[in-house]
Amino acid sequence: MPVRPHDTPGMMDNCWHIKHWSHELTFKRPAGTSRGVMLSKPAYFIEVACEGFKGQGECGLLPGLSIDDSPQYPLQLAEFCQAIDALGAEQWLAWADSGQISSNFLHAWRLWPSMVFALEQTLLSFVDSRNGGSGQQLFDNPFSQRSKGIPINGLIWMGDADHMTQEAEARLSEGFTCLKMKVGAIDFQQEMAQLTQLRRRFSSQELELRVDANGAFTKANAAEAMDALLTLDLHSIEQPSAPTDIDLLAELSANHDLPIALDESLIGRHDSRTRDALLEAVKPAYIVLKPSLVGGFASAEDWIHRANKRGIAYWVTSALESSMGLNAIAQWAAQLEGLSGYQGLGTGSIYQNNLPSLTKVKSGELWQR
Numbered sequence: 001m002p003v004r005p006h007d008t009p010g011m012m013d014n015c016w017h018i019k020h021w022s023h024e025l026t027f028k029r030p031a032g033t034s035r036g037v038m039l040s041k042p043a044y045f046i047e048v049a050c051e052g053f054k055g056q057g058e059c060g061l062l063p064g065l066s067i068d069d070s071p072q073y074p075l076q077l078a079e080f081c082q083a084i085d086a087l088g089a090e091q092w093l094a095w096a097d098s099g100q101i102s103s104n105f106l107h108a109w110r111l112w113p114s115m116v117f118a119l120e121q122t123l124l125s126f127v128d129s130r131n132g133g134s135g136q137q138l139f140d141n142p143f144s145q146r147s148k149g150i151p152i153n154g155l156i157w158m159g160d161a162d163h164m165t166q167e168a169e170a171r172l173s174e175g176f177t178c179l180k181m182k183v184g185a186i187d188f189q190q191e192m193a194q195l196t197q198l199r200r201r202f203s204s205q206e207l208e209l210r211v212d213a214n215g216a217f218t219k220a221n222a223a224e225a226m227d228a229l230l231t232l233d234l235h236s237i238e239q240p241s242a243p244t245d246i247d248l249l250a251e252l253s254a255n256h257d258l259p260i261a262l263d264e265s266l267i268g269r270h271d272s273r274t275r276d277a278l279l280e281a282v283k284p285a286y287i288v289l290k291p292s293l294v295g296g297f298a299s300a301e302d303w304i305h306r307a308n309k310r311g312i313a314y315w316v317t318s319a320l321e322s323s324m325g326l327n328a329i330a331q332w333a334a335q336l337e338g339l340s341g342y343q344g345l346g347t348g349s350i351y352q353n354n355l356p357s358l359t360k361v362k363s364g365e366l367w368q369r
Contacts, residue, residue: 016089018081020046022074025322025351031157035064035214043322044077046118048126050089055126055135057118058325060292065319067268067293068112080115083108096127106298110270113295120296121328136327136358143334149365150334153178153210153342160186164194175363178208178235178342184216188225195232204233208342212238215264219248226256236286239263249282259285261315266303267293275306287312288344290319297332304336317344322351327358330366 023043031038044059059077063069070076084092087105095101101123109116124138142148154171156164156179164181171179179198183191198209209232217225217240229237236259241248243264253260262284269275279287287307289300300316307314316333318326330345345366348359360367 016050016085016092018046018048018085020044020077020081023322023353023355025320026353027350028352029157029350031320031350038063041320043325044073044114044118045324046077046081046084046115046122048084048092048122050092050126051130053126053129053135055122055124055129056324057121057123057125057328058292058321059114059118060290060319060321060325061114062293062319065264065267065293066114068114076112077115080109080112084119092126095123096130099123099127106296110295113299114292116299117292117296117325120298121325124328137331138328139331139335141331141335143366144331144368146368148334149362149367150330150345151178151342151364152176152346152361152366153180153208153344154364155179155344155346156181165197168194168198172202172207174361177206177364178210180210180212180238180344182214183211183229184213188221188228192228192232195229195234199232204235208235209233210235210238212263213240215239215242217241219245222248222252223256226252226258230256230258234258236261238288239265243267246278246281249284253282253284261286261288263288263290263317266290270295270299272302272306275303279306279310279312283310284312287314289314289316291316291329291332292319292321292325300332301336304338308338313340315339315341315343318347320347320350323348323355323357323359327368330359330368 024040025043026040027038041063044061045056047054047056061069101119106116125135128137129135137144143150154176156167168179211229211234222241238261240252240260262282265278266287269278287303289303291297291300294300294303304314318329326348333339333343346361348357358369360369
């Protein structure tokens with residue numbers, strides 16, 4: 001079982017050690033997207049202890065989507081921890097003093113973005129622990145100080161029409177003013193009927209609607225689907241077609257008025273050339289940042305820098321991490337300059353056996369507990 005994140009990383013013996021472990025998270029309800037239905041997902045964690053303090057982080061691996069998803073992942077994670085161990089306590093403390101992981105180490109492990117994400121968390125957690133904290137305040141901002149919430153969207157998973165309608169009603173009753181609905185897996189006309197019903201009840205001034213196709217639309221049906229969705233006064237469509245079909249994405253972006261947000265297309269682009277090429281080709285209105293999938297906080301901030309230069313906006317979402325990873329992403333998002341609108345961080349209650357919660361949702365906002 002994972003170490004409970006509310007157990008304070010206090011004084012231990014003075015040994016230097018690194019460990020890793022896993023925990024299978026079980027969804028309360030089947031989580032349906034156009035890629036299929038998930039009943040559970042693995043979560044992996046690392047811990048570094050030094051000088052009587054420790055830090056912990058989560059590898060936000062999402063099977064079927066993460067570029068580093070592999071049957072060999074547990075073995076590779078063990079090798080990753082061995083690489084950290086080989087650096088030794090002196091190097092770790094130097095990173096802690098500077099607040100930065102060496103660029104050479106990050107570059108060497110760039111093909112394993114979920115592990116880099118975990119290492120960034122672990123270092124920040126360690127620094128907080130060494131400074132007398134609980135190891136849970138990774139960033140110092142109004143959100144982590146419990147004085148300000150983050151506006152978030154309500155998420156509606158794919159399912160039968162009745163279930164999706166019930167979920168939408170529940171989110172609205174909880175105070176959400178933005179809903180994101182998955183499209184592209186069940187009958188599109190059913191999905192259109194549900195979206196139309198919501199829009200008839202609530203204007204775009206009352207309710208912001210976003211849809212996420214998870215790459216479901218193809219050359220044969222994408223244009224027709226985009227035209228139909230445009231009639232609903234939506235905020236945007238996330239990843240309308242396959243992440244690698246850059247030509248189709250560029251065509252949809254250029255020829256349709258419904259704003260496009262790129263999500264999965266960002267995954268696996270580790271260098272400046274491929275990142276710039278994507279943004280120049282597609283010219284999306286938005287990019288969606290999942291730190292665990294794009295290589296951590298520093299890598300996500302690089303995406304933001306490149307997007308800002310082109311007038312492309314962004315928002316931040318989780319990738320179905322446990323409460324540990326979600327807390328880290330929320331704290332990071334809260335300190336970003338230019339963060340606006342609704343973030344996709346409302347996934348803290350989707351598991352039956354999550355780690356103890358570090359956040360709570362109140363009236364459509366995410367708050368630190």
